[in-house]
Amino acid sequence: MSLHRSNVAIGYGSITVTFLTGTLQTYILENWEPKFPVTTIDRKDNLSQPNGFVQVDDVRTASATFQLATASQAVPAPGDRFIVDAAEYVVGEVSMPKTQGSIWKGTFQARENR
Numbered sequence: 001m002s003l004h005r006s007n008v009a010i011g012y013g014s015i016t017v018t019f020l021t022g023t024l025q026t027y028i029l030e031n032w033e034p035k036f037p038v039t040t041i042d043r044k045d046n047l048s049q050p051n052g053f054v055q056v057d058d059v060r061t062a063s064a065t066f067q068l069a070t071a072s073q074a075v076p077a078p079g080d081r082f083i084v085d086a087a088e089y090v091v092g093e094v095s096m097p098k099t100q101g102s103i104w105k106g107t108f109q110a111r112e113n114r
Contacts, residue, residue, distance in 0.1 A: 022080035029064040036060055060112035068097055068104040076108055088113045
């Protein structure tokens with residue numbers, strides 16, 4: 001385990017990201033869950049019977065639980081941007097943080113910025 005700025009442990013599988021706009025803060029992200037959705041288009045013959053399909057990549061989405069280093073640290077806001085694995089994401093919906101012991105945590109949804 002490594003330690004975040006306020007000596008809060010970063011658990012296995014967690015990542016840290018620094019936001020590029022808005023809050024310009026670094027956060028620990030737990031439960032980072034990127035999704036790589038596809039759109040499926042069914043193909044039919046002249047009798048409207050299925051005879052195949054094609055799949056096209058859709059916009060990546062992600063969700064995560066963020067930790068605040070201190071209770072006074074700014075909360076990620078809709079429109080804030082960050083990069084993970086060479087993909088830039090834009091924050092959408094954000095929950096208000098709640099305390100878990102001495103650690104403040106919240107969740108957000110994000111979408112890839114193409």
